[in-house]
């Protein structure tokens with residue numbers, strides 16, 4: 139077993155282990171109170187899908203002990219996750235509708251997304267794929283969404299072979315996104331097999347890997363892994379950093395290993411309440427990313443996913459912060475502020491100049507086809 143695999147196995151997944159590092163707040167305790175080995179306590183008040191708990195020790199080393207610590211907010215569960223707001227659902231992006239095969243999403247003409255598994259390095263409490271990413275086996279915790287395991291539960295290489303057949307018949311697809319779940323939780327051999335299957339079917343595919351592993355478990359980025367990915371260029375990697383304090387020296391070294399191997403690095407952040415919903419934090423984040431060789435690509439408005447309302451920073455605030463940031467940051471340092479239109483409208487960049495029309499507490503946003511969607515200003 140490699141070092142990173144040992145560290146992955148040694149993640150903190152139990153309340154008692156976490157309590158050795160910090161004192162839980164009443165809201166955090168209430169979340170853990172719902173969990174008992176073998177399942178959730180039956181409770182009709184718990185409306186949102188359940189996402190397990192896991193933290194890497196590397197992440198914990200960067201996390202402050204205060205309840206409002208930006209890394210703690212992202213990763214220690216609170217009981218507010220049980221809540222579902224009227225504007226929320228478990229699949230607001232209608233990904234299921236655009237899924238020609240299990241674990242493959244073809245929503246935009248020229249790119250597809252392939253789910254490379256259901257496991258992650260740690261579980262982000264705002265995760266918008268919570269209806270399918272969380273693997274109960276990974277943490278020994280239950281997974282309370284029926285009918286999910288049979289949709290992508292088969293061998294990942296079998297699914298990749300089917301997906302590559304699909305891509306042979308769909309030449310309009312130019313980019314393949316490996317996402318999930320986190321593709322870099324797979325061992326090197328599986329990752330190699332996956333890439334080989336897709337490249338054998340379509341040598342012209344641009345591959346993008348979406349992973350939070352360089353940030354949450356930097357030891358995963360071994361020199362052999364970086365070299366391996368480098369041999370399959372062009373491969374782009376999209377990481378996810380939400381707060382500058384996530385970029386510890388070990389993380390920066392991992393990113394530099396990827397950069398030296400010829401992997402272009404981009405970042406996607408999620409706009410999160412109490413984490414990065416301020417101009418100052420977002421400015422520091424952009425400059426820290428660029429210093430680490432990473433281009434700020436997207437800042438995403440949080441999707442209207444059940445159980446994440448307490449973490450979503452409102453669209454109105456995002457618009458005003460981004461309008462101010464644009465005056466102060468270089469083009470390279472400025473991420474695109476984007477929202478995935480609920481109801482399957484797809485991703486759009488939020489217009490800032492002029493900002494979208496606001497009426498009755500909703501912004502009116504238009505998709506590329508000219509269809510209008512509304513999005514709650516304060517939701």
Ligand SMILES: *Cc1c(COP(=O)(O)O)cnc(C)c1O
Pocket residue numbers: 243244245246249250251315485
């Ligand atoms: C986000 C996303 C993509 C990639 O979109 P980009 O704007 O090119 O980053 C592709 N497919 C799906 C289903 C997505 O959600």
Ligand code: SF4
Pocket residue numbers: 257258259260261262264265266267268271318319320350
């Ligand atoms: S790494 Fe991505 S898929 Fe995994 S829990 Fe975090 S947001 Fe969800």
